[in-house]
Amino acid sequence: MLISTRGRYALRVLIDLAEHQSEGYVPLSRIAARHEISEKYLEAILKSLVRDKLLEGSRGKGGGYKLLLPPEQVTVGRILRLTEPALGTVSCLLPNAEECPRCNECRTLPLWKELDAMLLNFLDSRSLADLMRNEKEAAQAR
Numbered sequence: 001m002l003i004s005t006r007g008r009y010a011l012r013v014l015i016d017l018a019e020h021q022s023e024g025y026v027p028l029s030r031i032a033a034r035h036e037i038s039e040k041y042l043e044a045i046l047k048s049l050v051r052d053k054l055l056e057g058s059r060g061k062g063g064g065y066k067l068l069l070p071p072e073q074v075t076v077g078r079i080l081r082l083t084e085p086a087l088g089t090v091s092c093l094l095p096n097a098e099e100c101p102r103c104n105e106c107r108t109l110p111l112w113k114e115l116d117a118m119l120l121n122f123l124d125s126r127s128l129a130d131l132m133r134n135e136k137e138a139a140q141a142r
Helices: 005-019 028-035 039-051 076-083 109-124 128-141
Strands: 055-058 064-067
Touching: 005 028, 005 039, 005 064, 005 076, 005 128, 028 039, 028 064, 039 055, 039 076, 076 109
Parallel strands: none
Antiparallel strands: 055 064
């Protein structure tokens, strides 16, 4: 499984928004500057998060983006499912994959299914709040 910049940036931005919730709407330009990411690329990423009701966007003066759910309720798995084309270890297990002609005799298929389930369970067990704590703990250790 390879997570693209789209998925990694979405996680970084959502952590940023969670940490700045008290500010209300956070301008895209401020987020982009803090993370050194193109505003245009960020906007494309954030659109899918708005569509899925993780974020709310507001235009005009005082506009920007804000997180709609508490960080404890937003899982890494949910974010990556929204931003990644597919999460899986082998192509035959990806959504909409054509059935492999060898699937009935494939001796490795159970391994890949178990690994996929473990990875998705792991990602679903981690929230933005967990990632925020990890960052704070790392900063305190420095």
